[in-house]
Amino acid sequence: MKRLAGIVTVVFALVIITSGVYAAAKDTYEFKGGTFGKVTFNHKAHQDMGISCQKCHHKDEAGKEQVCSTCHTKDSKVKAKEAFHNSCKKCHEEGKKGPTKCGDCHKKK
Ligand code: HEC
Ligand code: HEC
Ligand code: HEC
Ligand code: HEC
Known part of the structure; x- marks a missing residue:
């Protein structure tokens, strides 16, 4: 019995670990x-507004959204600051x- 419980625990742990490979969005970022100070973004609240994922994740396939x-970045053609301001603001x-x-x-x- 003890051994069976051990196997069950390991299987559960594996399920939890492997499901983490595909990043899920956090509720808030x-x-x-x-220098202007930190910005809090409520991802969940924006999702609940019914905005389509691709409106923000404009280059990503459904289910493969990236940060x-x-x-x-600071050096990309469209810099992070512009990307955020031209999306959010x-x-x-x-x-x-x-x-x-x-x-x-x-x-x-
Ligand atoms: C209003 C804009 C907006 C909408 C709508 C939105 N997201 Fe996001 N999402 C973001 C931002 C911003 C981040 C964090 C990006 C960062 O840290 O650079 C993010 C992060 C994520 C991440 C985390 C990626 C990782 O690797 O950590 C996933 C997954 C994700 N979003 C999926 C979704 C899905 C699915 C939907 C639609 C149901 C959705 N998002 C709708 C803006 C949005
Ligand atoms: C896979 C790469 C990639 C990811 C991930 C990505 N972008 Fe972009 N983004 C681009 C490229 C490349 C451009 C330049 C224009 C184009 O090709 O559409 C761009 C352009 C933009 C623009 C238009 C800028 C302007 O000049 O007005 C906005 C706004 C934007 N991105 C916001 C975001 C936001 C917000 C996220 C995250 C939720 C995001 N992008 C994720 C590649 C990406
Ligand atoms: C496609 C439209 C859209 C985009 C993109 C968007 N928002 Fe919003 N956001 C809204 C709307 C609509 C509301 C107002 C909701 C209300 O008043 O009921 C809102 C409300 C907010 C609020 C106040 C309520 C709260 O959730 O705390 C903050 C802060 C905010 N957004 C930050 C952001 C940031 C940061 C981003 C970019 C990462 C972003 N938003 C991108 C549509 C958008
Ligand atoms: C709708 C929300 C929103 C509004 C309004 C807004 N910003 Fe931002 N801003 C952001 C987000 C999100 C970022 C990305 C932050 C990051 O990457 O750390 C950002 C980034 C920046 C950065 C770059 C920070 C860095 O280290 O790269 C500066 C500077 C900035 N904002 C100044 C301003 C100024 C000045 C105004 C008013 C004219 C303003 N922002 C209005 C959301 C906003």
Whole structure:
């Protein structure tokens, strides 16, 4: 019996570990945001608004979404700052919903 319990535990552990290979989105992300202060992004809240995944994950196939920084860095053609501002801020401006002022997204502690 003890041995069976041991095997069951190992199988469960493997299932949990391997399912972690495909990154799931966290509920919230915190970006450093440079000297203007950190930005908190509620991924879950935005998903629940019914915005399509590809609206933000514009280069990714469904189920294979990556972090923006895979392609957008300080040195990429479209820099991380532009990518975020032209995604986040632009949508808030166009939809007239969500924060558009610097200090409403960037918080200094
Ligand atoms: C409003 C924009 C937005 C929407 C809508 C959105 N995401 Fe995201 N998602 C992001 C951002 C921003 C990140 C974090 C990126 C980073 O850290 O650079 C992220 C991260 C992720 C990650 C984590 C990737 C990793 O390797 O850690 C997954 C998976 C993901 N999103 C899947 C989805 C799916 C599936 C949907 C649709 C049901 C969706 N997202 C909708 C903006 C969005
Ligand atoms: C696989 C690479 C890749 C990933 C991942 C990626 N991008 Fe992009 N992005 C690009 C490239 C390349 C461009 C340049 C224009 C084009 O080819 O569409 C771009 C352009 C953009 C633009 C238009 C910039 C402008 O000039 O207005 C925005 C906004 C943007 N990305 C936001 C994001 C956000 C937000 C994420 C993460 C949720 C993300 N991107 C993830 C490659 C990527
Ligand atoms: C395609 C549209 C769209 C994109 C892209 C988008 N948002 Fe939003 N966001 C909204 C809308 C709509 C609301 C307002 C929801 C409400 O007031 O009910 C909102 C609300 C917010 C809020 C206030 C409520 C909360 O969740 O705390 C913050 C902060 C925010 N967004 C940050 C971001 C950041 C950071 C990004 C980029 C990583 C982003 N948003 C990208 C549409 C968008
Ligand atoms: C809708 C939310 C939002 C608004 C409004 C906004 N930002 Fe940002 N900003 C972001 C996000 C998200 C990032 C990416 C942060 C990161 O990568 O650490 C960013 C990045 C930056 C960066 C680059 C930080 C770095 O180290 O690369 C600067 C500078 C900046 N913002 C200044 C501003 C200023 C100035 C304003 C007002 C005119 C403003 N932001 C308005 C969300 C916002």
